[in-house]
Amino acid sequence: MKNEHNTSGGFEAVRHQEATPSEHPRATGAGAPLQRKVAKEFSRALRRAEKAAATGKPELAVEWCRYATLLAWEANPGFFYCHEMEHLLAEIGRRYLRGPASTPSPCPGGPRRFLHVISPDTAYETGGTSRAVSRWIEICAQHAPSEHHSILLTRLRDKPIPTWLGDSARKTGGDLIALPSGLSWLQAAADLRFRSIGFDAVVLHIHPNDLLPSLAFYDRPRPVLYFRHSDHLFNLGLDLAQVVADIRPVGHEMSVHCCAKAPRKVMLPLPLVDEELAPCDKAEARRKLGLPADAFVFLTIGWPYKFTPIDGYNFSEVVRSLCASNTRVSVIAIGPSESTPFPGLGQSMAGRFLPVGSVKDREILELYYRATDIYLDAYPSSSLTGVLDAARHGLPVQRLYNRSQCLMWGNDVGLDSVMLGASTQEEFIRTSLEWMEWPEEKRQELGARFREAVLRDHCGASWKSRWLDPAVKALMLPAATSAELEPKDSQRNEASFPGLGIAVSEYDWPSDMFVAATINDDGSLPRPIRISGVLHSIWPLLIHAPDDRTGQRRLSMFTSLVSSCMPDQVRTAIRWMRRAIFKNLRHQRESSN
Numbered sequence: 001m002k003n004e005h006n007t008s009g010g011f012e013a014v015r016h017q018e019a020t021p022s023e024h025p026r027a028t029g030a031g032a033p034l035q036r037k038v039a040k041e042f043s044r045a046l047r048r049a050e051k052a053a054a055t056g057k058p059e060l061a062v063e064w065c066r067y068a069t070l071l072a073w074e075a076n077p078g079f080f081y082c083h084e085m086e087h088l089l090a091e092i093g094r095r096y097l098r099g100p101a102s103t104p105s106p107c108p109g110g111p112r113r114f115l116h117v118i119s120p121d122t123a124y125e126t127g128g129t130s131r132a133v134s135r136w137i138e139i140c141a142q143h144a145p146s147e148h149h150s151i152l153l154t155r156l157r158d159k160p161i162p163t164w165l166g167d168s169a170r171k172t173g174g175d176l177i178a179l180p181s182g183l184s185w186l187q188a189a190a191d192l193r194f195r196s197i198g199f200d201a202v203v204l205h206i207h208p209n210d211l212l213p214s215l216a217f218y219d220r221p222r223p224v225l226y227f228r229h230s231d232h233l234f235n236l237g238l239d240l241a242q243v244v245a246d247i248r249p250v251g252h253e254m255s256v257h258c259c260a261k262a263p264r265k266v267m268l269p270l271p272l273v274d275e276e277l278a279p280c281d282k283a284e285a286r287r288k289l290g291l292p293a294d295a296f297v298f299l300t301i302g303w304p305y306k307f308t309p310i311d312g313y314n315f316s317e318v319v320r321s322l323c324a325s326n327t328r329v330s331v332i333a334i335g336p337s338e339s340t341p342f343p344g345l346g347q348s349m350a351g352r353f354l355p356v357g358s359v360k361d362r363e364i365l366e367l368y369y370r371a372t373d374i375y376l377d378a379y380p381s382s383s384l385t386g387v388l389d390a391a392r393h394g395l396p397v398q399r400l401y402n403r404s405q406c407l408m409w410g411n412d413v414g415l416d417s418v419m420l421g422a423s424t425q426e427e428f429i430r431t432s433l434e435w436m437e438w439p440e441e442k443r444q445e446l447g448a449r450f451r452e453a454v455l456r457d458h459c460g461a462s463w464k465s466r467w468l469d470p471a472v473k474a475l476m477l478p479a480a481t482s483a484e485l486e487p488k489d490s491q492r493n494e495a496s497f498p499g500l501g502i503a504v505s506e507y508d509w510p511s512d513m514f515v516a517a518t519i520n521d522d523g524s525l526p527r528p529i530r531i532s533g534v535l536h537s538i539w540p541l542l543i544h545a546p547d548d549r550t551g552q553r554r555l556s557m558f559t560s561l562v563s564s565c566m567p568d569q570v571r572t573a574i575r576w577m578r579r580a581i582f583k584n585l586r587h588q589r590e591s592s593n
Contacts, residue, residue: 034075035076037514038076045064045068046068048532049085049088059184059185061088063526067529071515074518076234080254089215093216093218097193110472111199113147113198113199114148114203115151115152115196116150117196117202118133118151118153119205120155133205134164136149137169143460143461143464148172148173148174149168151169152179154212155178161176161178185211188212189215193217199222201225201472202217209234214239218240220240223242223243225243226241227245231252243265247268247270247384250407268467268468270384272463274392280367289367289368295330296328296373299395300379302383306381306382306383307341309380310405313402315342316342329436331349332368334359334365335357335378336355336357337356369393373440374436377398377400377410382399383410387410391450392455394444396447418446419446513554513557516534516558517557530565534565537558
């Protein structure tokens, strides 16, 4: 059942496009204005950061870097890594941090004490990076009992920390550490650096734009492994790693060609725990969920934005085609709701498209897996953890190999060994319908092959010996010193790569308003940066008047930005003045009546 697609061949086509970037679809398509705007603003912010650092304002320089990486994370600027920014943050750390200047000492037999550094933005209760960290540690607790794993959150946040994170660390004798809130950037970086000295190695599971590790580990006081879970986005912190571990083959190729050259690049698929499944057959699961016993159930799971239509790939059309093929078909979507991203689709399908929103109860989620006949990957932007979990449950999984968004598909070493995804929407639908016509035993056979591949490459002792152990051993190898491995400046050597990880249509704002909208949404940006952003946003917000019916929104955005730049006392005074004026006008109208 091998598919004839070849991911490396697709990359070779991309490499050919590098010679003629003007022919690349993203250079001339709908996303080009946004990409150019983000790249321009990123460059401006970096120059301002360099100026602030040169004039003795390190905290402001870090904030300018944070602003730049916030933009690059929200919408990819055409590059995935910036050596200039990494170097600037390292120089700030080297100049201003007060802490131990230790160098890593070889640990006989390899490291035994690991510190897993997590950004608060990745510590989700429902899964994501935090679940991957928990599974990583639980596998090591079972198969490497002499190791100790602790977890450190770089900053506290309003939402509670998932309790199972600490439980995983304590299974190995480790701790859950959270840096205190209210610290400045340099204070937090110094604290992170100090706490890391007691460990043999540091593993970064950070948010793509978390700056603290770049400040804290400027001279690599301990060996650093960067787990690049967001391989489709701009990443910060690659220069400080001895080893960069990529979760997917396509991400690994991009890492080799488009990111920091000095770190060793290895493959390290996402870890999973093959949990014991409670006994429950398909009929019982459907009864508990209120589904028809004779229904043919398709299931998909992913964040709502994963289903944003891109380049003609539209999940609502997939649903309509599947439901039109047979009146028994039901499509269940976990993540999307009745209102987002396909309002009214459920009603138009007579209730056979069931967007159930977020499902946090693991027992209910298990029932959905048990009730399912075929699993559809989030479409058109893959949700890799979802498809791996479905395959672990022994379901046949249908994926999309979107050639124009190759960084957004569920590329995986295990799943690809069984079958690659469909290359077009038509093939995606046709293959799903073919599987539906198969005898159930044949679907179960295909699902069993997917499950076997997941167990081999993602679970337990096999994952550890096959992938994790070689990655950890690479940390102990001597650092590369060849001048050929010096990191390149990716901004000056942009590599064309289809699928920059952004669907422009997912934003409510036109591309010329994107920068202003980003500033407005982040209330923690310092006032100097907000004022600068306002000044650079006046032209598209007020002067330029495209025929897109956003004039009122542009004016509202500009007013909001200007207000956010004022001191709190002035904003409060204006608010009270407005209330007094409108109250007086209302009183006058009532008196005249």
